[in-house]
Amino acid sequence: MNPRTRRILEFVLDNLVWFMLLFVLAIFSAFVPNYFQLGIFANIIEASSVLGVMSIGLALVIIAGHMDLSVESVAALAAMAVGILFCSAGIGYGYQIHPEWLMVPVSIAVALAVGGIIGLFNGYLIVKAKMNAFIITLASYIWVRGLVLAISGGRSAQDLAPAIRWFGIQRLLGLPLTAWIAIGCFVVFSLIMAKTPFGRHLVMIGGNETATFRAGIRVTRNLILAFVLAGAIAGLSGWLLAVRTSGATANLGIGLLFNAFAAVVIGGVSLKGGVGSLPGVYAGVLLLSAINTAINLMGLPANFTQVIHGLLVLAAVMLDTFKQTIRQRLA
Amino acid sequence: MSEPLLVLDDIRKNYGAIEALKGVSFSMAKGEVIALLGDNGAGKSTLVKIISGGLEPTSGKMLFEGKEFLAHTPAEAKAAGIETVYQDLSLCTNVDVVANFFMGREITRKVLGVPVLDERAMEDVVAKALADAGTRIPSLRTNVEHLSGGQRQAIELNRFVHWGGKLVLLDEPFAALGVDQTRRGLEMIRKVAAQGIGVIIITHIMQQAFQVADRIVVIRQGVVAGDVETRKTSPDQVISMITGETHVGAGPAG
Numbered sequence: 001m002n003p004r005t006r007r008i009l010e011f012v013l014d015n016l017v018w019f020m021l022l023f024v025l026a027i028f029s030a031f032v033p034n035y036f037q038l039g040i041f042a043n044i045i046e047a048s049s050v051l052g053v054m055s056i057g058l059a060l061v062i063i064a065g066h067m068d069l070s071v072e073s074v075a076a077l078a079a080m081a082v083g084i085l086f087c088s089a090g091i092g093y094g095y096q097i098h099p100e101w102l103m104v105p106v107s108i109a110v111a112l113a114v115g116g117i118i119g120l121f122n123g124y125l126i127v128k129a130k131m132n133a134f135i136i137t138l139a140s141y142i143w144v145r146g147l148v149l150a151i152s153g154g155r156s157a158q159d160l161a162p163a164i165r166w167f168g169i170q171r172l173l174g175l176p177l178t179a180w181i182a183i184g185c186f187v188v189f190s191l192i193m194a195k196t197p198f199g200r201h202l203v204m205i206g207g208n209e210t211a212t213f214r215a216g217i218r219v220t221r222n223l224i225l226a227f228v229l230a231g232a233i234a235g236l237s238g239w240l241l242a243v244r245t246s247g248a249t250a251n252l253g254i255g256l257l258f259n260a261f262a263a264v265v266i267g268g269v270s271l272k273g274g275v276g277s278l279p280g281v282y283a284g285v286l287l288l289s290a291i292n293t294a295i296n297l298m299g300l301p302a303n304f305t306q307v308i309h310g311l312l313v314l315a316a317v318m319l320d321t322f323k324q325t326i327r328q329r330l331a
Numbered sequence: 332m333s334e335p336l337l338v339l340d341d342i343r344k345n346y347g348a349i350e351a352l353k354g355v356s357f358s359m360a361k362g363e364v365i366a367l368l369g370d371n372g373a374g375k376s377t378l379v380k381i382i383s384g385g386l387e388p389t390s391g392k393m394l395f396e397g398k399e400f401l402a403h404t405p406a407e408a409k410a411a412g413i414e415t416v417y418q419d420l421s422l423c424t425n426v427d428v429v430a431n432f433f434m435g436r437e438i439t440r441k442v443l444g445v446p447v448l449d450e451r452a453m454e455d456v457v458a459k460a461l462a463d464a465g466t467r468i469p470s471l472r473t474n475v476e477h478l479s480g481g482q483r484q485a486i487e488l489n490r491f492v493h494w495g496g497k498l499v500l501l502d503e504p505f506a507a508l509g510v511d512q513t514r515r516g517l518e519m520i521r522k523v524a525a526q527g528i529g530v531i532i533i534t535h536i537m538q539q540a541f542q543v544a545d546r547i548v549v550i551r552q553g554v555v556a557g558d559v560e561t562r563k564t565s566p567d568q569v570i571s572m573i574t575g576e577t578h579v580g581a582g583p584a585g
Binding site: 195197200201206207211214215216217275 | 445
């Protein structure tokens with residue numbers, strides 16, 4: 001095999017999810033009536049913003065060789081905190097700040113802080129106390145959701161302050177600002193993972209933690225930071241959720257965790273750690289969203305979505321094994 | 332002997348009731364190559380881990396460059412100038428050759444105040460280091476998982492030669508190497524020692540110890556059972572020290 005074909009093949013393998021996304025979009029555009037419109041594509045991106053942001057945090061922790069099942073509940077708690085503070089109906093206090101635009105950074109800071117604190121709690125127990133990530137974050141998944149139910153009393157907050165709500169309505173180049181926030185997060189975190197020592201160290205820790213420890217990398221600090229980041233990003237996705245729904249309900253975001261896992265796996269992140277990139281995860285998120293949109297347009301019962309998502313995850317894992325085989329041939 | 336580089340004084344390590352090291356003492360000079368020999372389970376690897384900061388001793392004292400020094404983490408040992416090559420390779424196979432070479436000491440440049448990896452500078456350094464050592468690896472950008480055992484070990488060895496430091500610990504570094512690569516590895520060790528760097532090499536192969544070491548230290552059941560200059564001993568004598576028939580030169584650090 002000459003170096004050129006080899007390079008092309010490597011490129012295709014590295015970006016397989018993006019090719020899958022293009023393929024799926026092309027198929028849907030050809031066969032699903034009304035699919036091929038800018039508005040539909042904008043809708044796909046818009047609908048994937050909450051899931052996308054949440055998947056970033058999950059992917060970070062999985063790439064570093066761990067697991068975070070709590071992201072969904074953390075997002076719900078952050079959304080509820082923002083809802084209670086800044087909604088004027090339901091259980092909201094309708095807390096006002098002048099000038100009004102100041103509510104935006106304050107509400108984001110609240111969401112990030114709520115997420116970051118739970119991330120720190122998870123990270124400390126898992127990394128310092130060396131407890132099992134699966135169990136600790138499963139516990140957080142349960143108790144944080146419980147906390148949401150407890151503080152809301154099962155009721156909801158509505159009518160988010162207009163200054164914050166503005167982010168969900170205002171559009172730039174056909175996309176709402178919430179979608180741009182998601183895209184911005186992907187760009188920033190992709191750069192962090194690919195270009196900074198911190199990102200490089202996380203990937204290496206996921207690959208061989210002992211080796212990185214021996215090499216003098218501060219493994220504990222980096223891993224705890226990864227959990228804090230995952231929590232904070234989950235908090236931000238909760239903020240987006242509150243903006244999108246103009247409030248918060250006690251069961252907000254239920255089921256997102258499994259979609260996030262699906263997106264991360266489809267995006268080429270290995271659950272064993274050390275493998276995967278964030279652009280791939282974004283493609284995975286878009287792929288899920290593209291399929292949901294097609295199901296909606298075709299008028300299929302929404303219950304089918306879950307079947308298709310499940311099959312898609314299976315396909316992604318099989319594809320990953322297949323990719324490994326090809327790569328071994330290449331080397 | 333001028334000021335010794337490293338002095339170990341009555342180093343002990345217990346794992347619960349099990350005494351892995353029962354008071355190990357020896358010292359070494361700058362530029363000296365010591366072969367650490369001993370049967371399986373004699374405590375060689377434990378000793379290396381203590382010197383390199385991977386383990387803390389139960390008791391005992393260590394002097395490094397005349398000052399009392401005990402590394403609590405590998406990072407501290409590295410900062411002091413102690414490099415280690417472990418027998419189970421310390422490479423991250425999921426990243427490329429360059430990333431492994433610079434693991435934990437990446438070259439960065441600031442972009443808007445944020446440290447960003449300077450890939451080109453790092454690649455140049457690695458290419459030069461490998462070329463100097465005569466190691467050929469098809470592409471520095473391939474992930475290490477696609478490289479052979481010998482190539483992986485060559486990366487490890489080149490890494491320690493490049494970073495140097497003051498003391499290098501090698502725990503069975505040639506386990507996966509071919510004949511020619513082993514010869515080159517031994518040459519590398521002599522080259523490093525000639526720069527005044529102390530080298531402690533653990534090996535099972537008597538021939539290698541006699542080829543490369545100035546002194547042979549034998550550990551047996553957690554104590555020094557022999558400490559002799561290579562040219563004043565013979566493989567047979569060393570073997571009898573390992574199996575416990577004779578004790579030569581063993582005693583407190585001087």
